[in-house]
Amino acid sequence: MSSPFEILGVDPGADEETIHRAYRRRVKDVHPDQGGSIPEFRTVQSAYEALLDGGREMESGSTDRTVDTTLTTDVEFVDYEVLADNGWALNDPDLFEKSRAAGLMGTDYGRLTVGREDPLLETVEQCGHSWPYSCRGGACANCAVAVLEGELSQPVNHVLPEDAIDRGIRLSCVGRPLTDSLKLVYNVKHLPSIADLRLPPRPADRRSND
DSSP states (O other): OOOHHHHHTOOTTOOHHHHHHHHHHHHHHSOGGGTOOHHHHHHHHHHHHHHHTTSOOOOTTOOOOOOOTTOEEEEEEEEHHHHHHHTOOTTOTTHHHHHHHTTOOTTSEEEEEEETTSOHHHHHHHTTOOOOOSSSSSSSSTTEEEEEESOBOOSOOSSSOHHHHHTTEEETTTOOBOSSEEEEEEOOTTSTTTGGGOOOOOTTSOGGGO
16 A cells, blocks of 8 residues: 555655645646546545644545534535625625625525535535636635635645635635535635635636636
């Protein structure tokens, strides 16, 4: 069985920055959209998380989590572009009331149910919505959301700067719900604090991924 160091191609004792750069490189190489496979992609993710946790022993390809799979979360969301178009502030306490009163629907505003074991972005896509993303592995900020109420897990937490995390910014591609309900704004990838952490979209990606 390969070690996390071998999977990411780094030497034992590598610092976090070296591990982070190696992960960003490897996760793009093995991404299913780039000709890789889902098991290989998950193995790279697990290796990265293992090294950040101090090199704990990892089972190859393991994604086991101590999560009650019967629990679900009610997610209410609004598109960041709607805020810009209407002059609404991200920290407006009446943001969702205004969204409902404006009759927004579709990609602008909506609600869905997410299982506690399911990545948010994956469920969003299964429900027919198109949210921005690029790497799908927590290695960029393209899929970032601003969590205004509730909590979304952040297993890969070295992509976003600490100040962004403190303000509720999370990555929807790897984040899983931790609370009964979530209120969030998606498509926040152009916020000044995280804009430089985006990856360029692949040529085949939808325009919303830019």
